[in-house]
Amino acid sequence: MNTSISELIAEKIDAMSASERKAAQTLIANYPLIGLRTVAEFSSQAGVSSPTILRFVARLGFQSYPEFQGALQEELAAQ
Helix, strand or coil, X not given: CCCCHHHHHHHHHHHCCHHHHHHHHHHHHCCCHHHHCCHHHHHHHHCCCHHHHXXXXXXXXXXXXXXXXXXXXXXXXXX
């Protein structure tokens, strides 16, 4: 994947629901560390439900939360 997750968010944020946008803003503000936490920790910090976090990562094009976390880890490793 050549597009960073922050770039994906920038591309797709207009299509997101208000809660998905909160998840996006929380991730950007704590990038990338909050995305490496559990769904429960991420949702709690963003002030949204766990299913919202899962919809948010699906909207970014990931099949699952672990796939999303793997992409974040690859970005970190590449830096």
